[in-house]
Amino acid sequence: MRPSNSRPNSTSLWFAIVIALVIASLLAGLGMRSPQPPDEPRFVLAARHMVETGQWLLPHRGSELYAEKPPTFMWIQAGTYKLLGSWNLSFLVPSLLAALLTLWLTWDMSRRLWNRQVARYAVLGLFVCIQFGLMAKRAQIDMVLLGMTTLALWGLMRHLLLGPNWAALALAAFAAGVGTVTKGVGFLPLLILLPWLAWRWRHPQAPGPGRSWAWWLLLPAFIAGTAVWLGPLAIALLKNPDPGLQAYAHELLFKQTGTRYANAWHHTQPAWYYLQVMVTLWLPGSLLLPWLLPAWWRRCRRADPRYLLLLGWALLVLLFFSASPGKREVYILPMLPALAVAAAPLLPGLLRRTGVRWVLLVYVLVLAVATLAVGYGAVHGDGWAQRNAAKRAIDLWVLPRVGWWLIGFGAATLVLAIVLRLRRVGLAVVLTTVLLWSMYGLGAMPALDPYSSASLVMDKVRERIGPDAELGMVAWREQNLLQTAPQATDFGFKRPVGEQWEDAARWVTQAPARRWLFVLDAAMSPCADKAQVIDIGSANRNNWQLLPGTALDAECIARTHGVVPSGNTAVEDNTD
Structure with a gap:
């Protein structure tokens, strides 16, 4: 035996265990949610277009070229999909x-x-x-x-x-x-x-x-x-x-x-x-x-x-x-x-200072107490939690599910703080972060995903129009188009809404009995029969409506050039 080597070997073993936990926390939740705005859906839309069309040079967002970013990242996503075969996993x-x-x-x-x-x-x-x-x-x-x-x-x-x-x-x-x-x-x-x-x-x-x-x-x-x-x-x-x-x-x-x-x-x-x-x-x-x-x-x-x-x-x-x-x-x-x-060279010395240890311990405790408080409010449906859920059209029954994950994280973090205390507060910070990203990936994000990804409202659309109908989109968002299968017809993303309506009217008149339009409520045309407009739901703080093709006056659209008083501008792209 060589006692002098026992401490380095022990340190290496513990570090390997911690790194395994770090990797596991980053992996947690992989494949358990869909792309969510603002940026994820547009990149996956472009990558999906590459895979489906075989045209990889120029990325597309629906029918339009996507010129805000080079396609390199979308290439990687598309290539990952070709290997794994699942967008929810590969993106x-x-x-x-x-x-x-x-x-x-x-x-x-x-x-x-x-x-x-x-x-x-x-x-x-x-x-x-x-x-x-x-x-x-x-x-x-x-x-x-x-x-x-x-x-x-x-x-x-x-x-x-x-x-x-x-x-x-x-x-x-x-x-x-x-x-x-x-x-x-x-x-x-x-x-x-x-x-x-x-x-x-x-x-x-x-x-x-x-x-x-x-x-x-x-x-x-x-x-x-x-x-x-x-x-x-x-x-x-x-x-x-x-x-x-x-x-x-x-x-x-x-x-x-x-x-x-x-x-x-x-x-x-x-x-x-x-x-x-x-x-x-x-x-x-x-x-x-x-x-x-x-x-x-x-x-x-x-x-x-x-x-x-x-x-x-x-x-x-x-x-x-x-x-x-x-x-x-x-x-x-x-x-x-x-x-x-x-x-890094300074951290061993800093972590021996009592003041530094107290600062980090207070950070862990504040994070634990804050998540416990928010989780308790979500489980018991207090006014703050309900107001925020209402803003995002989140069903109230989801709140307790998210709340219990937050409570679990907060309680586990408190246990870490009590067990490790000041002496090993650095390890407490690392393990708290492991718990945070595990809770985020396995609990919070999957629970909120149907609302954040717009999959819930698009499921309602599919159920309402039936399997044989065709869907077109006016004044849409990327997550809505991404959640359609087969992909809906769009009439441009950054084009003025009036021009989108003109193309949509021509498309609808070709088969009005089986064609529907999915429209942002603020962009609904005055040429639509209001009695037939269907409020289909909300997602990402936007309200959406369905319009059967038979309820749109194409001659009115042509006469007014599709102008919508409250929605006459193109959708602004804020990607970075």
Whole structure:
């Protein structure tokens, strides 16, 4: 026996158990819900169109081209579906895999820069931050982007501080290119070259990559990454003079990138907006900032390149997004792994401080008490719970089901706090987060899914019109179209409602006895017979109506050009 090795082996075993719980919590609920707005249904619609039509280059939202985002993320979803054969299972897999990749990259980067103990703190520190888990459980582009930016950062740090490693540099540039055609800001990891150049200028004799022709690998590798999508698009533009294709490329490459950044038309926020995002969505990590900031400052003053590069890059990313008038909380997510790596060497010392332990214990207790209170209110149907359920057209019988999951989470979290107490409060935070995402995936989201995904109201539509009827949609939302099978006929998404009504009237008159229209109540045409309009239900705070084809006056639509006084504008797309 070798007693000296017992403690490291025990630590490794416990860490492996905790990591297994982390992975299980991220997997929890996979396949148990449908895509939910605002972003998930539109991406799955585009991916489903690719699979059904075999046309993968240009994503579609219904009958229209979807020009707000490149198709890379939708390609991954469609490819996952081809492997798994279930949309409810496959649409979340890309985010899950990207989250696991990010955790491993965070581990490996920390291990190489410091040691295995630091790597353990880094990966668990990243996991417990609320925004990371939330995005891992959502099918949005941002988690896949995070995987690409972290991969690029990992390669750059290996080359700049542990190199030269020209293969890692090329991989980093390629990942940044793929990230750029996944979501336009994928190039951001390359900004780390600026703090590195400043450090090299002050420390020219420090080991690391110097002048070499191999630096030119950056440009072709980055271009190769972007060519994953821009290459096929360029070929299509050269071969096809279709003005629609030209307009698609122009909107995506210019309006949805440069114009969105410099002159955003929605999600406008003040310059300090991201400070509140960090304080709230980065809990509980943000609670340690009063201790982390001075410690980081001292290490930067000592010119430790690991901190200078990680923190300098994070600051550049924060300034980049703060300079744009358009801001959303997910934009600064790429900073989080870098900050977790920078915080990890300090966490063992911080967790020995009584003040830090009390702050984290209070966080666990507040989370437990808050969920217990909300769960109790949901089970007993208090006024607050009922009002919020009514706003979202949620049946009151669902509230106790959600409430008991919340109560279970709160009670289990209280037990953790009592058993682990101050001495092991770090472990309590990790296990609380495991419980949180398990409850979220297995309980809360499946219970609310029929209402959030609009599947309940679309089930009512199918039951009302019968299996032999055909359905058309006016002023629709992506989740409604996604929940139709076979897919309903639409008349455009961003088109003015009046134009949609004109096309809908022509479609209905071809077979009025078996064709129906699904319409947003505010967009119902005055040319419809109000006596035959059916209120079919509410979903996502919208009220929906059914109109039989025989109840629509097509001549009235033609005469008025389909104008609807309260719904004469196109649906605004707020995806990011």
